[in-house]
Amino acid sequence: MTATLDLRDVVVLADGRPLFAPVSLTVAPGAVATVLGPSGIGKSSLLAWIGGHLAPPLAGAGHVLLDGRDVTALPAEARRIGVLFQDAALFPHLSVGGNLAFGLAADVRGRTARRAAVAAALERIGLPDAADRDPATLSGGERLRVALMRTLLSAPRAVLLDEPFAALDPATRDRIRAMTLRHLREDKIPALMVTHDAGDAAAAGGAVVRLAPPDQPSA
DSSP states (O other), rough: OOEEEEEEEEEEEETESSSOOEEEEEEEOOOOOEEOOOSSSSSSHHHHHHHTTOTTTTTTEEEETTTTETTTSSOOHTTEEEEEEETTTOOSSOOOOHHHHHHHTTTOOSSHHHHHHHHHHHHHHHOOOOSSSSSSGOOOOHHHHHHHHHHHHTSSEEEEEEEEETOHHHHHHHHHHHHHHHHHHHHHHOEEEEEEOOOHHHOOOOOOEOOOOTSOOOO
8 A cells, every 4th residue: 555645844842942944745655755954953853753753852743644644643553654773673582584574564464474475575685595594693784674674564654764874884875775765666655764965865866855943944
């Protein structure tokens, strides 16, 4: 199921004051929009609010819509918005296959179907024999590939990318970024990416939002 992600006058507030000028943006299915801005302006906090994970004392205002449905008041688990972080955040007590199985959507039922889904996912990211591996044995790029596929297996309606490529060396970064963008386009999932790297924005090819202080319009 594909969706369009719409942000309408979204801001993050600290002590009731906005950290940046309101953001309004539409991200079509399969498109990847990029959020740029100086450190500390609230880029990651913006993603956290969109996903329903923003913790006090910060708060948010505005509206998040998926295919016209306002999900702003829904808890994070009901929004079906996936998140991919820089550190991959794999569960250390689970194997690679176990991490992927954890992410499977609820409609994949039965041991055989779940094993087949995990095997297909590993083939898709070029790690066909990694099901029984400990995540600690993976390289940074491999960990990010597994984290991406775990996110996609949950059947998200949108994905948030919080500087996921920042810790990778340049060659690995280019390869993993291309793979990530390709999968999002193939699955027709709208995504919003926070980055400090203009190369990420160029590779994404979507809209670019530059967060600005509250007294200046975000562009």
